[in-house]
Amino acid sequence: MPNEIPSRQELIDRAAELVPLLQKNALWGEENRRLHEENLDALTESGLLNLRVPTRYGGYESDMRTVVDVIAELGRGDGSTAWVMSVFAISTWMAGLFPDEVQDEIFAKPGVRVSGILSPTATAVPAEGGVLLNGKWSFNSGVLHSSWNTNAAVLLTPEGPQPVMVAIPVADLEIVDDWHTAGLRASGSVTTVARDLFVPEARVLPMGPVLQGQHRSQANADSPVFRAPFMATACATISAPAVGLARAAKESFFERLPGRKITYTTYENQAEAPVTHLQVAEAVTRIDEAEFHARRAAGLVDANAAAGKPWTLEERARVRLDLGSVCRRAKEAVDILNDASGGSSVFTTVPIQRIERDVQTLNLHAILHPNTNFELYGRVACGLEPNTLYV
Structure with a gap:
C-alpha cells in the first residue's frame, strides 16, 4: 500500500503544535544537558523523524524547503531540539546513501534516530571484510538519543588517505560525558570514542x-x-535552527x-519609546533577511535535485x-532584542538569555x-x- 506523504503545511503545523512542549522543557534540558524524553517522544509521535527517511521504510523523503521550514518552527520552541533535529535529518539522509542492505539494517525499526559527525577525527585501517576504526568524535549532537551514528573518518590505504563515512551502532561506541557549555546545552553534544572497532565493508562509504x-x-x-550533494544538503538543513531562534527571540x-x-527614564511604557521602535524594526528586518537566505539555499537544493542539474562551483559556494x-x-536580530530586554532578562527563566547563548x-x-x-x-x-x- 502506498505511503501517504503529509504536505509541507501539515508537517509545519505538526511542528508548531510541539512548540509549547519544547518551551516548557527548555530549562530542564539546559540543566540536564540533554533533551527531555517528552521532546523525543513528541518528535516520534508527530512523524517528524520521518522527514528524510526513504519512502520504502515508511518515510516522507521531504524536500529541503519542507525540512528547513519544519526545523525552523521547532526552533521557536527550543534551539537545542531544533539543532538535534537538524542533525537527525542530515544523518538520516546520509544513511540513505549507504548500500541498500545497510539501510535495511538501520531502518529496521520505525522511528529510528540517526546522528552523525562530519569532522574526520578517527582513522580506519583495512581489515578482512571491513576496517578497524580508532578515534573520537567530539560535538556528537544527538548521540545520547540515537541508535546509529554516521561518522566521518580517514581510511589509511597504500594509495594514501581517503575520507570515508562509517555507519556505526551507537552501542559500539564509548560515550564521554563532557558537554559542559554555555549554549545549546540540551543538545547533549558529547564525545564518542571508537577503540579497535570492526566496521563491515558495506558500512564504509567513500566520501569523495x-x-x-x-x-x-x-x-x-x-x-x-538523494541526488543532492552532501554539503549543500547539510548546509541548507543546519541553517534552520538559527531562523527558529531569531523568531523565538x-x-x-x-x-x-x-x-x-x-528604568531610570520617564518612559513608563517601553513600547512607547522611539528607541524600541527602531530596535524592533531593525530586528525584524534581520529576521526577514535570515529567512530569505535559508529559503534561497533550500530552493536551490530542491530545484537542482528535481531537474537533475549538475551543480556549479559558484552554486555550491553560494549555499555556504x-x-x-x-x-x-539571526544573531544580529537576537542581539538587538536581547539588548532591549532589560536587566531582568538575565534570569534563567527568561527565554531570551538562552536564545542569545544558543545563537x-x-x-x-x-x-x-x-x-x-x-x-x-x-x-x-x-x-x-x-x-x-567541504563545498
Whole structure:
C-alpha cells in the first residue's frame, strides 16, 4: 500500500503544535544537558523523524524547503531540539546513501534516530571484510538519543588517505560525558570514542563521490532527495535552527513588552519609546533577511535535485554564503532584542538569555561561522580555488 506523504503545511503545523512542549522543557534540558524524553517522544509521535527517511521504510523523503521550514518552527520552541533535529535529518539522509542492505539494517525499526559527525577525527585501517576504526568524535549532537551514528573518518590505504563515512551502532561506541557549555546545552553534544572497532565493508562509504552527489544506494538512485550533494544538503538543513531562534527571540521580546518600563527614564511604557521602535524594526528586518537566505539555499537544493542539474562551483559556494548569512542575520536580530530586554532578562527563566547563548554557539560552529562562509564564496567569486573540500 502506498505511503501517504503529509504536505509541507501539515508537517509545519505538526511542528508548531510541539512548540509549547519544547518551551516548557527548555530549562530542564539546559540543566540536564540533554533533551527531555517528552521532546523525543513528541518528535516520534508527530512523524517528524520521518522527514528524510526513504519512502520504502515508511518515510516522507521531504524536500529541503519542507525540512528547513519544519526545523525552523521547532526552533521557536527550543534551539537545542531544533539543532538535534537538524542533525537527525542530515544523518538520516546520509544513511540513505549507504548500500541498500545497510539501510535495511538501520531502518529496521520505525522511528529510528540517526546522528552523525562530519569532522574526520578517527582513522580506519583495512581489515578482512571491513576496517578497524580508532578515534573520537567530539560535538556528537544527538548521540545520547540515537541508535546509529554516521561518522566521518580517514581510511589509511597504500594509495594514501581517503575520507570515508562509517555507519556505526551507537552501542559500539564509548560515550564521554563532557558537554559542559554555555549554549545549546540540551543538545547533549558529547564525545564518542571508537577503540579497535570492526566496521563491515558495506558500512564504509567513500566520501569523495558523496560530496559530488553520488552514492551506493540502488533503491534511492532515482530519488531527487538523494541526488543532492552532501554539503549543500547539510548546509541548507543546519541553517534552520538559527531562523527558529531569531523568531523565538522576537516572540519572547513581545511577550514581555506589555507593561514594561525603561528604568531610570520617564518612559513608563517601553513600547512607547522611539528607541524600541527602531530596535524592533531593525530586528525584524534581520529576521526577514535570515529567512530569505535559508529559503534561497533550500530552493536551490530542491530545484537542482528535481531537474537533475549538475551543480556549479559558484552554486555550491553560494549555499555556504547563504548559511553564513542566516547565522549572522539571526544573531544580529537576537542581539538587538536581547539588548532591549532589560536587566531582568538575565534570569534563567527568561527565554531570551538562552536564545542569545544558543545563537552565539551556532555562529561559532566551524561550518556555520559567517566569516568562513563569506571568505569561501568570495574566493570562488574572484576566480580562486576553494580553500576547503567541504563545498
